[in-house]
Amino acid sequence: MADIDTRHGVMLYLDAVSVSFSGYQALNELSLAVDEGELRCLIGPNGAGKTTLMDVITGKTRPDSGSVFLGQDINLLDHDEAAIARLGVGRKFQKPSVFPHQRVWDNLALALVGHRSPWQALRYKPSTADEDRVAHLAKLIGLYDLAGQAAGGLSHGQTQWLEIGMLLAQDPKLLLIDEPVAGMTQQETERTAELLQSLVPDQTVVVVEHDMAFVRSIARRVSVLHEGRVLTEGSIDAVQTDARVREVYLGDAC
């Protein structure tokens, strides 16, 4: 994994990014900077462009214009999804996606950093360190006792955690997490908040979430997206009292 140059403290930098889908402007000259070691929340009404923003960062969607940099000098628009992942950007999808027919253990093992080419994967033998790492991650996400079960049998919350565990197995520098607590119980939500908070400042985390209580419990800094651009940015209190934000949300959630 190449080292990411964060001399100026910036992990992710987007400048004037625009994306349109057959005329519909999903991102509109959006600019955003996330510092190294930060835990940033992105909020905004449905259709604001949050998932599209993650698509652009991870190479799934090519922007019509604008630039996206990881650290000082890695232009993410030069790379495809797999290469961006190998550069150290991990992503959890809004719709949880794990490998249902493989065991929880194997899901984590498959995500372990390195050995990405077919040839390396053919010759791969898990080292003791690898086994320890998988066991550690399984414990961290509370699935150690279920490690031998097929991932398809997990509950919704457990599936979300497994996917987060798989991200961590990649050793990413930057984690993009789309709606992690959707459909989780109160208790699961609290544990997820703890887990995400434990990742910073070693890693940089960007979380998209609707659940305001959750956002309040984890975020130091919040960016509000609306109609494909950043409406405002600041502490959760500042954001929640912002008149424009209240207008956008029409009183819901906030």
Added chain:
Amino acid sequence: MSSSPGNSPFLHRATIAFFLGLALWVPVANLLLPAESPLALSSYSVSLLGKYLCLALLALALDLLWGYAGLLSLGHGAFFALGGYAMGMYLMRQIGTRGVYGDADLPDFMVFLDWSELPWYWWGFDSFPFAMLMVLLVPGVLALVFGWLAFRSRVTGVYFSIMTQAMTYALMLAFFRNEMGFGGNNGLTDFKDLLGFDLHADSTRCALLVVTALTVLGSYMLCRRLLATRFGAVVTALRDQEGRVRFLGYSVASYKLVVFVLSAMLAGVAGALYVPQVGIINPGEFQPLNSIEIAIWVAVGGRGTLVGAMLGAFVIAAVETLLTAQFPEAWLFALGALFLLVTLFLPRGLLGLWERRGHG
């Protein structure tokens, strides 16, 4: 890779025993037992069994691709036929001056077309090792080029299936043309011997069957070994959640490409073993329908199990032999009905029955 019945230790051992048993029993029953013995095997039956084994290998090849990587090729008959043609070209060169026209340099059909010299793409096929290399390389390179184009542009699902159908159809039209230099409509036939052994001798037929049985067994073991590695886990994972695999940093296209090429090569080997045992290869093998039939074998036997795919090929080919002898018109209807019944009532194929029994 956890719960597929292809991994049941009992089925695995039974599969090994079956192929080894066949390799041991057939030569004894055909060559040593007197013809009136109830256990004796006729030469015709030896050829039939050899043919079924080749089809089982072809089904195995498709199951590796479809059952594990989730890519339904409806053009695998083309790779099979290309392997068959490579073997057929070697067998044609072996005929030498024993052809109808007695020409030492040219196969009969070229003399008939008034050709004066051997086309360059026939060069080297006098050599058995070269021909065997081509058995692997021709299907392999075609799969590499085709797969590279398809996977790079992320062609998947039904589009991939349709493209592979078009591929085999185009090859069929090409091979039907006399000017292609592969015997046109009639294909390649009237083979005499292989490595100096008379193809019509019982001992040669038995030897071919033994080689085929061991090749199928070896290919099955190879596929299993492959699927047990991290490589296999990635392939199975991309079948179920392609996006997740890609965002974990794996180049999905290269994994698909490796499996596609390997699968095409196995199909080529199946074709190469098939041709000396049935004595002919012609463009009919490229028919789109043939490739669809392979998918039916795999679905009926149990997709994603390896063993099931081979079983499906064996069972359907055997039923086909029985039915086409009695009611030739009924065969396609019977095949269609079988496919429908299995899809409706046994979504996991014949091996699914086994699994159910195991859980019950």
